[in-house]
Amino acid sequence: MEKKKKSIISASLTVETSLVLPVFLIFFAVFLYFIQIFILQEKLQQVITDVGLSYAKTAYFYSDFLNIDEAKNFDESFLDEELREELRIFLDAAGYAGMIKYAVKSRLNEISFNSSCIAGGLEGINFDCSKVMQGSDDIDIVASYKVRIPIRFFGLPEIDMIQRVRLRAWSGLKLPPLYSVVEDDDKSKDKTVYVTESGSVYHLDINCSHIKLSVKAINQIPTWQRNNNGGKYYPCESCIKGEHPETGIYFITAYGDRYHIKEDCSRIKRTIRQVSLSEVEHLPPCKRCKGG
Template sequence: MPFHGSNQYINNNYKKIQKNNSLQTLRSISSPNDRKHYNHERVSSFTFVKASLTVETALVLPIFMFAICFMMYFTEVVRIQAEIVNELYKQGKHLALYSYVYNQIECNSIIDSGKIENLVTGSLSNLYVKDQVKKELGEDYFANNNIDNGMSLILSSYIKENDMIDIIAIYKIRIPCNFFHLKNIAVIQRARIRGWIGFEGTNDSNTEEEIVYITEKGSVYHKDKSCTHINLSISYVSMDKIKNIRNKEGGKYYKCEICGDESSYRAVYITNTGNRYHSKKDCGGITRDVIAVPISQVGKRKACSRCGN
């Protein structure tokens, strides 16, 4: 029995020692220093994630903003090109008219046509086009739109190949900021119009061909140059009376889609066969650029319903 009691005493002491060791171990794990270290690791991890997002934003945002600015400036470049090419075609039509005058004077030998010849076929054409473009767009247009050294027309030609007026404009648009070392955008634009000098037939009956009349954007050809579709009768009437006026077919007149947005006019232009009123006499809706060509050159144009039969 004494021996048995000794063993029991030893076992009880051993259990107490194990329990004390476990409590000491738990206290050591749950000590304030360990909790502080654990919290420090969590804060460090969160700070690292937040800092990485800041760095990524700093890298991506400038590139995104630069791309947006570049796209906005690209639309400005398109606007400039549209305005300039529109003026080139407009001045080309003026030269086409002068070429008709020059051709008539040259054929009839009425007066000395030296000045008109220089304007239509010589070096004065470039000066004329440049001067008219500046007048229409404004003297400071090129400087205000970052066009360096103005516009060059050195490659243009007038009444040389197939009686064509070929206006070729070359200019450079400066980019406000350096984009991958691209300082400017080189632009080449072209306006090609046939001079109004008609068509000369031949006396050879084997090669004689019917001459018809077409317009640049028309879809039909005309056998009679006095057809009312191309030879319009233009009248100038008061805006107050336009509601009561009717055309040849009894129809009303409506605002032109091209020039009808003018708000200050008191009188308008109409034709007896049309159904639109115009604030400008040179509006494309009432002007016709008539060209005489052989019937074999009308392309896919159909005969006019009035004079083509």
């Protein structure tokens, strides 16, 4: 009787072990999988931050140019090799978001990421929503990707992940001088300049692209088009409210990043006034046309 009792106890322990052990192993494997995800996220975040800081540093030099084309045609011979290379990489990123992906990939271990839980490996990381100084001094690097689930429970899809770093370009702050030289000749003060109703700068050239916008009409939402800086177009917050049709007449500008449903939208309409420089001495000159 005692022998029979011992064998029953032993059998019950075996059954319990066979039920509990697989559950424990599954939870342990899931725990290790999430640890791997956290490690990859930490590596990726560190790299996109390094890339953003590199762009922010180079932006100080780029801020002296009017546009990307002028910077690309600049004589780089007097720059040292490191700064020359950083400027080239920055200009490529400002004109095309795909170059941001290239800069990030060059800093990561391709083998470890391609064999990781990220769907598609390094190629599965998308940077299309990134912007480098497009309409502002912001450097916004956005990395989006999907994480594979090792065991599909109840048809769960891949997990969407987004990592982001947003920095301000180190373009410097130009303070107004504490004193000014007074000249006997007042001709400079009588110089004609141009301002807009809500402008915060004055312009020396009436054809400056900041005030003379090139408005173009298109017959559908510009999902595939890019502006001259390589950026996407988004709906204007001023003239487009809520849902709007895919096709129809919309208006875009060469350097803007919004599309408009009204040609006279306040965001693209400029009322230009011609004034003397002495009237707007308190305003700084436009960086784009200050060279005349």
